[in-house]
Amino acid sequence: MAGHGARLLFTCGGTAGHINPAIAVADWVRKRQPDAEILFVGTNGGMETDLAPRAGYEILTIPASSLQHSLKPSAVLHNGRVLRRMARSLREAKKIIRAFHPEAVIGTGGYVCYPVIREAARLGIPTVVHESNVFPGLTTKLLSRKASRVLVSFGEAKASYPRPERVALTGTPVGGAFYETTRAEARAALGIKDDKPLLLSYFGSLGARDMNRHMVDFIARGAREDAFHHIHATGKFGWEWMPDAVREAGVALEDHPGLRLTEYIYDMPHAMMAADLLITRAGASTLAELMVAGRPAILVPSPNVAANHQEKNAQVLARRDAAVMLREAECTGGVLLQKVGELLQDKEKRDAMEKEVHGMAVLDATDKIYQIIMELVKAVR
Numbered sequence: 081m082a083g084h085g086a087r088l089l090f091t092c093g094g095t096a097g098h099i100n101p102a103i104a105v106a107d108w109v110r111k112r113q114p115d116a117e118i119l120f121v122g123t124n125g126g127m128e129t130d131l132a133p134r135a136g137y138e139i140l141t142i143p144a145s146s147l148q149h150s151l152k153p154s155a156v157l158h159n160g161r162v163l164r165r166m167a168r169s170l171r172e173a174k175k176i177i178r179a180f181h182p183e184a185v186i187g188t189g190g191y192v193c194y195p196v197i198r199e200a201a202r203l204g205i206p207t208v209v210h211e212s213n214v215f216p217g218l219t220t221k222l223l224s225r226k227a228s229r230v231l232v233s234f235g236e237a238k239a240s241y242p243r244p245e246r247v248a249l250t251g252t253p254v255g256g257a258f259y260e261t262t263r264a265e266a267r268a269a270l271g272i273k274d275d276k277p278l279l280l281s282y283f284g285s286l287g288a289r290d291m292n293r294h295m296v297d298f299i300a301r302g303a304r305e306d307a308f309h310h311i312h313a314t315g316k317f318g319w320e321w322m323p324d325a326v327r328e329a330g331v332a333l334e335d336h337p338g339l340r341l342t343e344y345i346y347d348m349p350h351a352m353m354a355a356d357l358l359i360t361r362a363g364a365s366t367l368a369e370l371m372v373a374g375r376p377a378i379l380v381p382s383p384n385v386a387a388n389h390q391e392k393n394a395q396v397l398a399r400r401d402a403a404v405m406l407r408e409a410e411c412t413g414g415v416l417l418q419k420v421g422e423l424l425q426d427k428e429k430r431d432a433m434e435k436e437v438h439g440m441a442v443l444d445a446t447d448k449i450y451q452i453i454m455e456l457v458k459a460v461r
Contacts (some may be wrong), residue, residue, distance in 0.1 A: 083108075084115060085095075085116030085120075087180065088106070088118050088184055088457075089185045089189070089259070090105070090119070090137075090186050093128050101188045101210060101253045103255070105449050107434060109450060118138075121137075121139065122143070124144075137269070140176055142173055143169050143194040149364040166195065168460060169195040170195045172195075181459055182459045183460060184456050185197060185206070186209075187208070188210045210231040211237065213233070213364045213390075214396060216237060224242065227248070228456055229452055230246055233368065235248030246380060251448065254368050255348075261353045263354060266352075270350060272354065273326065276309050277356035279308050279359070280354075281311070284361050285315055286317055287319070289317070294413050296325045307434065310340070311355075312340070313342050353375075356424065357377070357423055357424060358377040358378070362390040363390060365392070371437050374435070376434055377395040378405065378416070380405075381393070391405075397437065402437035429440035
């Protein structure tokens with residue numbers, strides 16, 4: 081693009097599924113335009129304040145909280161506090177926008193997107209909202225009438241928006257390392273030198289209490305068989321108790337070098353590309369990574385999300401035999417170990433799943449989003 085690099089403001093928060101797509105697009109912008117100026121805006125104390133700086137980006141924060149979908153007195157009080165803080169959030173978002181002078185503002189999910197995108201739109205700045213899930217979240221719904229463009233990951237999502245002429249199907253952006261890493265390179269990077277299969281399991285960046293409890297039982301059972309390598313990410317809250325619980329279940333980690341517990345997987349491309357099978361949630365960002373990596377998975381949708389959107393995401397893959405879906409209520413350590421054993425022993429089925437899931441990938445999602453952003457920037461220059 082002729083002239084100086086673009087000045088772009090990204091806003092995201094809450095979970096890695098909202099943050100990593102923004103980082104993937106920002107990295108692509110930086111690759112195409114080394115002189116681009118990029119700023120992130122997140123929430124006070126959100127994990128974006130860790131992930132964005134790790135990726136090399138400055139981040140500023142404003143107060144933003146989620147609304148609770150309940151009429152319980154505690155929820156009503158919480159929502160009242162959120163709404164009272166909204167005026168402050170809008171003021172601080174406007175202050176950041178006016179100081180940075182972005183040519184476009186891009187939101188990829190999280191409640192922080194609402195005040196930032198709303199104020200940018202009021203100031204006449206082009207805005208983009210990306211929704212990864214089949215079912216749009218509350219923030220995306222609220223912003224869809226204000227944003228210049230709404231970008232979606234699934235064709236089924238387009239009908240959910242009142243202004244289809246502003247909606248574009250782009251897929252979900254995935255970091256470039258997923259395209260550049262081979263299985264052999266990934267296994268070597270993880271120090272795996274034998275031919276045992278690798279299982280990768282994680283249930284979100286914060287952790288999932290019930291699923292982590294099932295995984296304690298799964299790990300105890302699996303350690304007795306020692307048939308595969310296993311990396312499990314506990315999430316932020318699981319890390320506080322799960323290592324002790326595994327030890328209390330009779331598994332000394334130092335005696336099982338093929339078993340690794342970690343709080344968070346910062347190098348997901350190597351971990352996923354090395355894996356033969358995953359057990360994970362069905363957040364849209366995770367599914368996009370699975371598709372690009374072409375990895376078979378057992379999907380356990382979170383039952384604690386708005387409109388049960390993770391199950392809707394998982395069903396898209398399950399209907400095409402691109403993944404196996406288990407509801408959380410069906411899960412126990414024993415059930416999971418049986419499913420894992422069946423799939424690890426059936427290479428033909430895993431190969432078919434890999435082919436099908438990889439065929440669903442939108443391999444140029446990041447560039448599609450980049451081109452839309454640049455069109456908006458060009459229009460205001």
